[in-house]
Amino acid sequence: MSKTQSAIIVGGGIGGAAAALSLAKVGIKVLLLEQAVEIGEIGAGIQLGPNAFSALDSLGVGQVARERAVFTDHISLMDAVDANEVVHIDTGKEFRDHFGGPYAVIHRVDIHDTVWQAALKNPLVSYRTATKVVKININQNDVEVIDEQGNSYKADVLIGCDGGKSIVRASTLDDKPRVTGHVVYRAVIDRDDMPEDLRINAPVLWGGPHCHLVHYPLRGGSQYNLVVTFHSRQQEEWGVTDGSKEEVMSYFEGIHPRPRQMLDKPTSWRRWATADREPVESWGTGRVTLLGDAAHPVAQYMAQGACMALEDAVTLGEAIKACDGDAVEAFKLYQEVRIPRTARIVWSTREMGRLYHAKGVERQVRNLLWKGKTQQDYYKALDWLYGWKEDNCLLPR
């Protein structure tokens, strides 16, 4: 075994920032390359489960993240047709004691900034923006990446944190994304614009026929995050475009006026046509691996994509420690535990999407399935997901 001295990370999203911090903490010099002119996140919200807080604690930023997050009272699934509550999971003290961490919602900018600022404080981390990686050469003793301007960068190992359309992935794997045909619109609105009866301190998901809506507070309740999803009538291509209110309104005609009222509120929406990928048995060989959406892009229905990226980053650091600083060896151990766990998320997420969007008899079965469940039933069902911790991260889960 030989100690790894240096790593290149491609991509400065939540995954790349967390990977930089995690690798620097185990003594590896990191160069992070980001194609955008600034490193940052988009203006929308994100939900974080207790597993994400365990990862943030392990990265040394749990306290700062907690100060910027909103702790929710519960998680609710509502039937968007009759406006009845189907699932109610209490996320108060009992939940926190059970899982050893809170359930929270946070502005993306705030969680990204929390991790990235900590990474920047470590002298082993440097970065370049406006640097789009276009080519990767895997050599016997190092890895070389080349940017759009023809500049070359070399390091012992390479971690692709470059999102769903990862060029690092494309350099080692020949697979195609699976476009879901589901379209997501997102917006953030001020508290005053949020209908009073929807100002609930919880992620509330309204499941409707071939659609669902989500809302939750941000920044101490001064803002609300709105997300709506529907099955598109047209052929979709994976990506982000500007959306139109008319399109949104046309997909939610059959739902109850209570959730429907929120559709009228945003003045501008961004439109995402989503995709995931079929899980694969390897994320690269030798000196290269993947992390976050580059490794396991997933639809948003379980609110776990970024949580998984944070778990990945911590696990990578722990695997390097377990392999005495040899990242090439550690990549094998990392993939051994992360591939099945994240595959379970991808497949479970597809099932959750189906349940959220159920109609007719399937909707009735969904509602019966969850009716009468106790809080303990829910906690038990979620143990595999929220019970993740640094000290069990190298064990199969």
Ligand SMILES: Cc1cc2nc3c(=O)[nH]c(=O)nc-3n(C[C@H](O)[C@H](O)[C@H](O)COP(=O)(O)OP(=O)(O)OC[C@H]3O[C@@H](n4cnc5c(N)ncnc54)[C@H](O)[C@@H]3O)c2cc1C
């Ligand atoms: C509607 C929606 C709601 C969601 N809600 C949640 C939630 O509640 N909870 C949760 O945990 N997750 C959620 N997710 C998922 C989460 O947003 C992602 O899983 C997470 O942001 C992925 O982070 P990442 O760093 O892996 O990738 P990205 O955020 O995609 O970052 C990749 C970075 O790489 C850069 N890059 C790409 N190509 C190159 C290149 N060639 N050279 C250099 N740089 C490059 C990009 O510019 C970008 O900065 C949601 C997703 C969606 C769409």
